[in-house]
Amino acid sequence: MKALLCRAFGPIETLRVEEVPSPVPGAGKVLIDVKAAAINFPDALVVQGLYQAKPELPFSPGSELAGVVLAVGEGVTRVKAGDRVIASVPCGAFAEECVADAAQVMPLLPGMDFDLGAAFVLTYGTSLHALQTIGKLQTGETLLVLGAAGGVGIAAIEIAKAMGARVIAAASSAEKLALCRQVGADETINYAEEDLRKRVDALTGGKGADMVYDPVGGAYAEAALRATAWRGRYLVIGFAAGDIPKIPLNLALLKERAILGVFWGDSVRRDPASHFVNMKQLAAWFAKGKVRPVISERIPLAEAGAAIKRLASRQGMGKLVVLPEA
Ligand SMILES: NC(=O)c1ccc[n+]([C@@H]2O[C@H](COP(=O)([O-])OP(=O)(O)OC[C@H]3O[C@@H](n4cnc5c(N)ncnc54)[C@H](OP(=O)(O)O)[C@@H]3O)[C@@H](O)[C@H]2O)c1
Known part of the structure; x- marks a missing residue:
């Protein structure tokens, strides 16, 4: 072969x-x-x-x-x-x-x-595990997705919409952002051209995003954490930009923000029962056309x-x- x-x-x-x-x-x-x-x-x-x-x-x-x-x-x-x-x-x-x-x-x-x-399985499994099991995203909350036109990013948009959240998609080109809109993003930010934090502030009336889904890291990470609301949650998904960010922890203290690590593959091994429940949920959403x-x-x-x-x-x-x- x-x-x-x-x-x-x-x-x-x-x-x-x-x-x-x-x-x-x-x-x-x-x-x-x-x-x-x-x-x-x-x-x-x-x-x-x-x-x-x-x-x-x-x-x-x-x-x-x-x-x-x-x-x-x-x-x-x-x-x-x-x-x-x-x-x-x-x-x-x-x-x-x-x-x-x-x-x-x-x-x-x-x-x-x-x-x-x-x-x-991998992209949708990761994003549901992150948003639901770890982040506990609630209906009506605002989610900021970085790298939103990538594999896990698109899955995060679709799943967050299925969970009733408002989604702000951030990516580096107009073409990528058009795809994000196509799969359900409510708002978009071109972070190659716009100030990520200022745009999130403007789109949330100064409150900030309730949750951030970050598979990118690098220079965007600190700006995204600063754009997170009081008691918001910041999901550490990956470092596609290459650099593992070093974050000043006063940003967590000052607004009681939670920085939450996500490691889907390890979680599947440690907690197969939760993975099974999540896959059933994803299968149901696929049948209804909510994720694809x-x-x-x-x-x-x-x-x-x-x-x-x-x-x-x-x-x-x-x-x-x-x-x-x-
Ligand atoms: N924690 C977990 O359990 C878990 C599970 C699966 C994947 N991951 C991680 O999630 C990340 C994304 O995975 P994926 O499969 O969705 O990748 P992907 O399809 O390539 O998406 C990654 C996105 O990152 C952005 N990006 C910014 N700077 C980049 C750079 N220098 N090089 C490449 N991409 C860059 C790109 O969007 P823009 O151009 O719009 O910025 C790209 O669309 C990876 O780091 C992966 O290891 C983690």
Whole structure:
């Protein structure tokens, strides 16, 4: 089978598609014919050796996919050959075949094609966990989303709207902000051109945002925290801008703001019951058309490395999906 291979941690450009032996599903594992696999920002970090988890070399990047079960290992009863499924894996999704832990495999939802299935669990799982489980977003509250046209950003907009919040989307271009409006954002801020804090103040009558969803970090983080209301919550999602911000803690003290860390992947391992409840909620919203991944690009496996590079260079919108059979 063909797979995008990382042979040494380093520049994304060194990734190559190679012919490798098909994986064999051991006990508790499921072998999947990959029909679609979505790119996420951490894929770019993993291949460069910049992520907290470092897979054994060589490996294929890619952590979420949808496809058809080819075979199951000993003891697997949840799924069988021929089932259409979604799977989360530590790595290995950018390949024609992939082995997943049976516990991380779920049926493709009714009305969902493989592309949407591949782009669903990680981004929507993260954003619901952040906004509901950690942030406890309430109906009528105002949420500021940074990097709002990215993968987790679009999911945060749609989920916050489904929860009855008012959403201010912040991103770096008019095209990105138009997409945010399309998926439900009430207000937009181009933070490449406008003063983030002043615009949030103006849009909230001086009160500030009740909650901030920040997958970007860098220089925007402090401005966003300053734009948070009295007793507001600031969700630390990620650092796509590269720098991990050092925040003056008096900003938390002065307005009794809460700075809340979010680590969805670890939470799924520690608290699978809550993850299951959240996935049921997301499935119900998908059935009602309230959440639906925005797929901006469909990419053949041979071009997956270049697409990971585009995402890491701020050129992606919504989700980029790799189609190994294209
Ligand atoms: N905490 C968790 O559990 C969790 C789970 C999933 C993902 N994450 C993190 O969330 C972040 C976003 O992931 P994603 O998959 O949604 O990524 P994405 O689709 O690439 O979106 C990231 C957004 O960040 C913004 N950005 C600002 N400066 C950037 C820069 N220098 N390079 C690249 N992007 C930049 C871009 O929007 P603008 O151009 O509009 O600024 C971009 O759309 C990542 O840091 C990821 O590790 C965390």
